[in-house]
Amino acid sequence: MSKSRRAPFAVALVAVVAGSIGLASTMNAGAEEVPEPAPSVSSTGSPAPEESEEPELSPPPTLPWGQTPNDLETGSDGASSQELGSAGLDAAAPDDEPEGGLGEYAPKGNSSRSGVLGSTSTELIPPKPPAVNPASQAKQADQTVLFHYNVGSQAAVTDGAYANFSINKPSLALTDFHTLAELAVQSSNGNQIVEVGWTVDRLVNGDSDPHLFVYHWVNGVPTCYNGCGFVQYSANISPGDTLPENATKRLGIQYYSGAWWIAYDTEWVGYFPGTLWSGNFTQSGMIQAFGEVAGISLLPCTDMGNGLNGATNSSAARIGSVSYINGPAVDLYVRSTSPHYDVAKLSGRTFRYGGDGAC
Numbered sequence: 416m417s418k419s420r421r422a423p424f425a426v427a428l429v430a431v432v433a434g435s436i437g438l439a440s441t442m443n444a445g446a447e448e449v450p451e452p453a454p455s456v457s458s459t460g461s462p463a464p465e466e467s468e469e470p471e472l473s474p475p476p477t478l479p480w481g482q483t484p485n486d487l488e489t490g491s492d493g494a495s496s497q498e499l500g501s502a503g504l505d506a507a508a509p510d511d512e513p514e515g516g517l518g519e520y521a522p523k524g525n526s527s528r529s530g531v532l533g534s535t536s537t538e539l540i541p542p543k544p545p546a547v548n549p550a551s552q553a554k555q556a557d558q559t560v561l562f563h564y565n566v567g568s569q570a571a572v573t574d575g576a577y578a579n580f581s582i583n584k585p586s587l588a589l590t591d592f593h594t595l596a597e598l599a600v601q602s603s604n605g606n607q608i609v610e611v612g613w614t615v616d617r618l619v620n621g622d623s624d625p626h627l628f629v630y631h632w633v634n635g636v637p638t639c640y641n642g643c644g645f646v647q648y649s650a651n652i653s654p655g656d657t658l659p660e661n662a663t664k665r666l667g668i669q670y671y672s673g674a675w676w677i678a679y680d681t682e683w684v685g686y687f688p689g690t691l692w693s694g695n696f697t698q699s700g701m702i703q704a705f706g707e708v709a710g711i712s713l714l715p716c717t718d719m720g721n722g723l724n725g726a727t728n729s730s731a732a733r734i735g736s737v738s739y740i741n742g743p744a745v746d747l748y749v750r751s752t753s754p755h756y757d758v759a760k761l762s763g764r765t766f767r768y769g770g771d772g773a774c
Contacts, residue, residue, distance in 0.1 A: 472646070472672055472673065472674050472686060472688075473672070474648060474671065474676050474683040474686070475669060475671045475672075475676065475683075478665075478667060478678050478681070478682075478683070479575055479576075479577040479667035479668075479669045479678055479738075479740055480577055480665060480667065480738070482681065484681060484682050484683060485681040485682070486651055486681070486682065487505040487506055487649075487651045487652055487679075487680060487681055487682050488503075488504050488505050489504060489505060489506050489507055489508075489651055489652070490502065490504045490506070490507035491507065492507060492508045492509065492510050493507065493508075493509060493510035494507035494657065495624055495657065496582075496584055496624040496625050496657055496658060496659055496660040497584075497660055499657065499658065499659035499660070499662075500659035500660045500661045500662050502659075503659075504659060505652070505658075505659065505664070505679075505680050505681070506627065506651070506652045506656045506657065506658055506659075506679075506680075507656060507657045508653065508656050508657075509620070509621065509622075509626075509655065509656070509657060511621070512621075518616075518618045518619045518620070518621075518640070519619060519639040519640045519641060519642055519643075520639050520640075521592060521593070521616060521618045521619050521640065522560040522592050522593075522709050523630055523637050523640070523709075524562035524564065524707045524709060525605070525608070525632065525637070526564055526566050526568065526599070526703050526705055526707075558711055559711065560592055560709050560710070560711065561709070561710055561711065561712065561713060561715075562707060562708070562709055562752075563707070563708040563710065563715060563719070563752060563753035563755065563756055564705050564706065564707050564751070564752045564753065564756075565705055565706040565719065565720075565725060565749075565750075565751045565752075565753075565756050565757070565758045565766075565768035565769060566703060566704075566705040566749065566750055566751075566752070566758075567703070567704045567705065567734060567737065567747035567748070567749045567758075567760075567766050568701065568702065568703040568704075568705075568747060568748055569701070569702050569745065569746060569747050569748060570603065570700065570701050571699060571700075571701065571702050571739055571742045571743050571745075572698055572699060572700060572742060572743075573600070573698065573699045573702065573739040573740055573741055573742030573743075574669060574670050574671075574698060574699075574740040574741045574742070575600055575667065575668045575669035575670055575675075575676075575699070575739070575740040576598060576600055576667065576668060576699070576702045576737065576738065576739050576740065576742070577598070577665055577666065577667030577668070577669075577678065577737075577738055577740075578598055578665070578666060578667075578704055578734055578735065578736060578737040578738065579663055579664070579665055579733070579734070579735045579736045580596055580598075580612070580613065580663065580664060580665075580666055580733075580734055581596075581661075581662075581663050581720070581721065581732045581733050581734075582596075582613050582625050582658050582659060582660060582661070582662050582663065582664055583625065583660055583661065583720060583721035583722075583732055584615065584623070584624060584625055584660040584661075585615055585717065585718030585719060585720060585721060585722050585769075586717065586718045586722060586771075587615050587616075587617065587623055587717050587718075588710065588715065588716040588717045588772075588774075590710070590711050590712075590716075591708065591709065591710040591711060591715060591716070591717040592616065592618060592709035592710065592711075593614050593615060593616035593618075593619070593707070593708070593709045594614070594615050594616075594706075594707070594708045594709075594717050594718060594719055595612050595613060595614035595615065595616070595628070595706070595707050596612050596613055596704075596705070596706045596707070596720065596732065596734065596768075597610050597611060597612025597613075597614075597628075597630075597666075597704070597705060597707065598610070598611055598612060598666050598667070598668060598702075598703075598704050598734075599702070599703040599704070599705070600668045600670075600675070600699045600702060601699060601700065601701040601702070601703065602696055602699070602700050602701070603700025603701055604700070605635070605701060606632065606633075606634050606635040607632065607633065607634070607692050607695075607696040608630075608631060608632040609629075609630075609631050609668050609675045609677075609687055610628075610629065610630040610631065611627075611628070611629050611630075611666050611667075611668055611677050611679070611684075612627075612628055612666065613625045613626065613627060613628065613658050614626055614628045616628075616640075619640050619641075619655075620655060624657050624658075624660070625657070625658045625660055626655055626656060626657055626658060627652065627653075627654055627655065627656050627658055627679060627684070628640050628641055628654055628655070629641055629645055629654045629677055629684070629685075629687075631643070631644070631645075631675075631687050631691065633691060633692060640654070640655075641653075641654035641655045642654075644687060644688060644691045645685055645686070645687055646674075646685050646686050646687070646688060647684075647685045648683050648684060648685040648686065649682045649683060649684050649685065651682060652679060652682060652684055653684070653685075654677075654684065654685075663733075664679065664680045665678070665679075665680060666678065666679055667679075669740055670689075670697055670698065673688065673689045673690075673694070674686040674687060674688050674689055675687045675689070675696075699742075702737070702739065702742075704734045704737055704747070705734075705768075706719045706720050706732070706734075706756065706768045706769055707719075708753075708756070708772070710772075712773075713773075714755070714772075714773035714774070715753075715755060715772040715773055715774075716772050716773065716774035717772050718769070718770070718771050718772060719732075719756045719768065719769040719770055719772070720732025720756075720767075720768050720769020720770070721769060722769065722770070722771045723769060723770070723771075724756075724757050724769065724770045724771075725756070725757045725758045725759050725766070725767040725768040725769045725770065726757035726758060726759045726767070727757070727759075728767075729767075731759075731767040731768065731769050731770075732767065732768055732769045733761075733765060733766070733767050733768070734765070734766060734768065735761075735764065735765035735766075736764055736765060737764045737765070738764070744763070745763050745764045746763035746764075747760070747763060747764065747766065749766045751768075755770055755772050755773045756768065756769055756770040756772070757769075757770055
């Protein structure tokens with residue numbers, strides 16, 4: 416489905432969708448004040464046809480948290496995350512596609528039952544902001560990308576999961592790749608993964624604002640950001656769109672009718688067809704929610720979350736009210752893999768995370 420023209424930014428300043436979660440989110444209340452309901456829609460469990468013959472799919476009638484889908488309130492193309500947050504809007508399409516052509520293949524980390532992806536190598540170079548001398552962006556040899564995580568995880572057989580995420584605009588060092596937060600639904604061995612979250616990544620998005628992203632792994636092999644088989648459904652929001660900073664939104668993933676569907680706030684965004692996994696990935700074996708920094712040093716100068724220490728600061732970023740669809744009671748195991756970012760478990764379903772790195 417193609418995206419419709421966005422409403423002018425000024426027109427939408429006072430409009431807020433009923434049920435949309437803003438700054439006064441229930442995440443900032445005690446986690447147990449938010450019920451764990453998962454008014455579930457049972458998945459069919461049947462694989463989709465071969466991709467070449469795959470029909471257009473319809474999403475579940477309700478979002479993972481039981482709400483009937485409603486249109487998001489969007490700003491004009493090119494609206495910044497600050498403008499969106501100040502106006503109480505949900506998203507905006509960027510003005511232009513990022514330059515370079517390979518940004519969608521930027522590095523991506525991975526946390527699984529067997530451990531975390533600690534490093535990878537890449538030929539790509541994080542682009543510098545426009546004010547930086549272009550001569551400093553010259554091509555260089557392959558470099559090692561090092562990943563830092565604050566993670567909440569649980570082995571859980573489910574049809575999907577959802578959670579509340581605070582969306583922030585953390586500072587991204589000039590030499591680092593990204594800082595993000597995400598929800599991941601994985602197979603029990605960690606080889607098959609569907610991800611949704613927000614990321615600050617100049618290589619992928621072309622600026623330093625938070626953007627919606629989707630990603631998936633097949634047989635342990637990374638694919639690409641916001642594509643590689645993802646099927647667009649919403650007319651209002653797409654992966655790569657700018658999100659409001661200093662807001663709280665729900666993100667969800669649900670297997671339904673042969674596909675893994677992605678939900679943001681009040682809409683279904685689109686889906687990854689089950690054929691990408693040959694119809695063999697239809698339930699989770701592990702749920703993970705985490706913050707991630709991809710840098711070039713063990714001493715990163717990039718913020719995670721909102722830059723505040725998760726263990727000691729009550730205003731630090733949160734991932735909260737994690738819930739499963741047709742799954743067990745939620746009781747996350749929370750940990751940090753880096754001495755420069757820290758977590759605090761507030762309940763079995765909610766934790767604070769983040770920090771300002773080593774600088």
